[in-house]
Amino acid sequence: MKIVFLETDTLGDDVDLSLFDEFGEVIKYKKSEPDKNAGRISEADILVVNKVSMDEATLSKAGKLKLICITGTGTNIVDFAYTNQRNIAVANVKGYSTHSVVQHTFALFFYLYEKLNYYDTFVKSGSYVKSDIFSCFDIKFNEIHGKTWGIIGLGEIGKGVAKIAGAFGCRIIYYSTSGKNRNTDYKQVDFDTLLDSSDIISIHAPLNSATENLIDGNAFRKMKNSAILLNLGRGPIVNEDALADALDNNKIAAAGLDVIKIEPMAPDNPLLRIKDSRKLIITPHIAWATVEARQRCVREVYENVKAYLCGKERNIVR
Numbered sequence: 001m002k003i004v005f006l007e008t009d010t011l012g013d014d015v016d017l018s019l020f021d022e023f024g025e026v027i028k029y030k031k032s033e034p035d036k037n038a039g040r041i042s043e044a045d046i047l048v049v050n051k052v053s054m055d056e057a058t059l060s061k062a063g064k065l066k067l068i069c070i071t072g073t074g075t076n077i078v079d080f081a082y083t084n085q086r087n088i089a090v091a092n093v094k095g096y097s098t099h100s101v102v103q104h105t106f107a108l109f110f111y112l113y114e115k116l117n118y119y120d121t122f123v124k125s126g127s128y129v130k131s132d133i134f135s136c137f138d139i140k141f142n143e144i145h146g147k148t149w150g151i152i153g154l155g156e157i158g159k160g161v162a163k164i165a166g167a168f169g170c171r172i173i174y175y176s177t178s179g180k181n182r183n184t185d186y187k188q189v190d191f192d193t194l195l196d197s198s199d200i201i202s203i204h205a206p207l208n209s210a211t212e213n214l215i216d217g218n219a220f221r222k223m224k225n226s227a228i229l230l231n232l233g234r235g236p237i238v239n240e241d242a243l244a245d246a247l248d249n250n251k252i253a254a255a256g257l258d259v260i261k262i263e264p265m266a267p268d269n270p271l272l273r274i275k276d277s278r279k280l281i282i283t284p285h286i287a288w289a290t291v292e293a294r295q296r297c298v299r300e301v302y303e304n305v306k307a308y309l310c311g312k313e314r315n316i317v318r
Contacts, residue, residue, distance in 0.1 A: 001024030001025070001045050002026075002045050002046070002064075003023055003027070003044070003305070004029070004040060005027070005028045006029050006050075006052055007030070007031060007049060007050050008030050011294055011298060012289070017298065019299075023046075023305060027040075027044075037052055038058055038060065038062075041062045045065065045066050046065075046066065046069065046305060047062070047065060047067070049068065049070060050070065050071045050072055051077060053079075054082075054090070059082065059088070067304075068090045069092075069304050069305060070093070072092065072297075074092070075092055084318060090317050091304040091316050093304070094315060096297045097288035098156050099160070099293070100287060101160075102157055103290070104258060104287035105157075105161050108230055108232075109200065111277075111281055112281060115139040117281075118139050118277075119139070143169075144170055145168060147200060148198050148199050149162070149171070149172055149198065150174065150198030150201045151186075151201075152174070152175050152177060152203045152204065152211075153174075153176075153177055153211075154174040154186065155205075161204065162185075165200075173198065174188055174189070175191050175194040177205045177208075177214070178210065195219055199224065199226065199227060200228050201227060201228070203229075203231045205233045206233065207233070211237045212236050213237070213239050214237050215229065215237060215238040215239060215242070220252060223251070225250055227253060228253055228255065228256070229243070229256070230257075231256075231257045231258065235257075240261055244270035244271050244274060256280075257280075258285055259285055264284070
């Protein structure tokens with residue numbers, strides 16, 4: 001049995017992949033190289049990938065391939081018509097990053113809401129040393145108790161955010177992008193109501209035809225000018241030109257993003273012009289990537305492989 005990892009760098013160099021050795025020969029490549037990928041997997045029985053397209057161009061030479069393991073939840077990299085035709089099973093991982101993404105949601109939020117960049121700079125620049133009072137009121141900030149937190153996408157991550165926001169005393173409302181979510185713990189509202197009622201809006205939805213470009217210029221016009229937007233879902237859910245305009249013109253107060261439309265960031269991304277860290281923080285798709293979450297991810301892939309070799313279906317998607 002030959003297992004090939006095509007992109008170990010997407011898991012980090014601190015995770016232990018030795019547990020896969022029990023299955024047979026394990027070959028690891030740090031980075032995807034498009035002109036070499038097809039050759040690298042030509043003898044693979046099992047393939048572990050994250051971002052490489054799983055289509056005929058990549059897989060045509062992989063005559064022995066039986067299982068593709070994706071080190072993530074999304075399966076948009078897979079041409080299922082082709083893999084199903086070839087009888088190649090595909091397995092993803094689920095739930096491994098919930099705690100991490102919930103945690104990062106609040107890290108982004110409090111950085112913006114309490115103007116932490118400004119006050120950190122105030123101290124480190126020496127301004128506090130020169131101050132004639134014990135405190136500083138230059139930039140005002142508020143309590144979140146009593147504020148309305150609107151959630152777009154009330155899955156496991158959305159529910160985790162709702163629970164913590166509720167513990168802070170927020171009123172929770174949510175919008176179901178599929179229209180199928182009927183959670184009785186929180187108030188479901190239509191999209192426009194969520195936009196104009198929320199003090200904080202956090203996105204935890206998948207990318208699909210219903211969510212792509214959901215937060216556009218029209219949406220920003222309906223939001224409070226004091227609102228904070230957080231995107232922990234997928235980058236294309238938010239129109240970046242419209243967001244840059246909204247921040248430039250104070251249509252909303254601030255935005256915290258862990259995902260953007262093109263990753264790594266394109267040099268012409270309009271958000272690069274927003275230099276004020278009180279208005280915008282962007283982290284490089286790291287919400288999922290705590291040490292513990294990455295270890296869980298690898299363990300989930302291991303369990304998927306083990307189940308498959310035992311003739312069991314585990315996280316198989318078609």
